[in-house]
Amino acid sequence: MSAAPHQVPEPAGCSVCGAPLDAPHASDRCPACYERGLRQLDADFLDNYARFGARSRQVVAEACLRSLVLGDVSDRKLLAIAIYEQFTGAATEFLGLYHALRERRDRPIVQGVLGFSLDTARAVAFFEDLESQGPTDLLHSLGLPHPDQIASLKSDLDARERKQVREALREALADLERVQSYREIGERALIGAARGLGSTKALTERTEWLVGRQIEQSRVAALALNAESRHLEVAYLSTDEHALEGVVDGIDVMTRLTRNLIFAFVSLHGPAQFRDGFRFEPA
Numbered sequence: 001m002s003a004a005p006h007q008v009p010e011p012a013g014c015s016v017c018g019a020p021l022d023a024p025h026a027s028d029r030c031p032a033c034y035e036r037g038l039r040q041l042d043a044d045f046l047d048n049y050a051r052f053g054a055r056s057r058q059v060v061a062e063a064c065l066r067s068l069v070l071g072d073v074s075d076r077k078l079l080a081i082a083i084y085e086q087f088t089g090a091a092t093e094f095l096g097l098y099h100a101l102r103e104r105r106d107r108p109i110v111q112g113v114l115g116f117s118l119d120t121a122r123a124v125a126f127f128e129d130l131e132s133q134g135p136t137d138l139l140h141s142l143g144l145p146h147p148d149q150i151a152s153l154k155s156d157l158d159a160r161e162r163k164q165v166r167e168a169l170r171e172a173l174a175d176l177e178r179v180q181s182y183r184e185i186g187e188r189a190l191i192g193a194a195r196g197l198g199s200t201k202a203l204t205e206r207t208e209w210l211v212g213r214q215i216e217q218s219r220v221a222a223l224a225l226n227a228e229s230r231h232l233e234v235a236y237l238s239t240d241e242h243a244l245e246g247v248v249d250g251i252d253v254m255t256r257l258t259r260n261l262i263f264a265f266v267s268l269h270g271p272a273q274f275r276d277g278f279r280f281e282p283a
């Protein structure tokens with residue numbers, strides 16, 4: 001009497017198309033099905049992000065600015081720093097969207113946005129692109145036309161939708177011009193964040209123990225350890241209301257820009273373009 005045949009487990013295949021998997025335990029789907037699945041989410045992901053998540057930095061910064069008016073001197077300084085952090089966050093998230101849209105043919109947009117990690121090169125690339133190409137060509141590189149081209153564009157949009165997209169693109173062009181004036185503060189904040197200086201830092205309103213002299217009344221110092229250069233770095237930030245209003249204004253500009261770019265992008269690209277990864281889009 002022969003023993004029951006020994007059960008050899010079937011090699012696991014992709015749960016969607018059944019193709020054999022290279023590393024069976026890492027994922028239940030093959031790279032092609034993974035990409036296709038993410039591309040199916042891109043339009044809804046962008047739409048939801050523009051309506052809700054993209055506003056978070058602006059809402060927090062404005063709440064801090066309101067509380068700041070009522071706070072005592074120490075609290076005001078801490079709230080001021082929270083506003084700077086929102087600026088860095090808004091700028092980082094905007095850069096993530098910018099690079100994700102620009103590289104939309106290489107990878108799904110949701111992957112570009114959620115997988116974005118800031119480095120020094122990417123922090124300066126946006127400002128350099130903006131300066132060398134100008135706002136209109138920058139829009140083109142994101143798959144977006146100049147607002148004046150909307151009227152003659154072949155698309156399913158009705159007259160009201162065309163008007164909304166044209167307005168969004170007009171605002172985006174104006175905001176790209178404005179962003180150029182934030183280059184200095186933007187690059188400084190982003191390069192700091194890229195070098196990890198933004199991650200763990202301590203705030204102080206007294207610096208005589210550290211640098212031998214007292215800090216100005218309206219400033220606060222952020223301490224961060226730079227392991228590379230073996231230095232304790234001290235960044236001084238102004239907490240006067242005029243400076244902070246400028247920072248909040250910068251957050252507003254980036255938030256509006258993010259939302260307008262997404263609105264125009266989602267309105268002007270159909271399901272087939274999202275599905276095909278924008279490969280057949282005129283360059």
Ligand SMILES: [Zn+2]
Pocket residue numbers: 014015016017018019029030031032033034
């Ligand atoms: Zn598959």
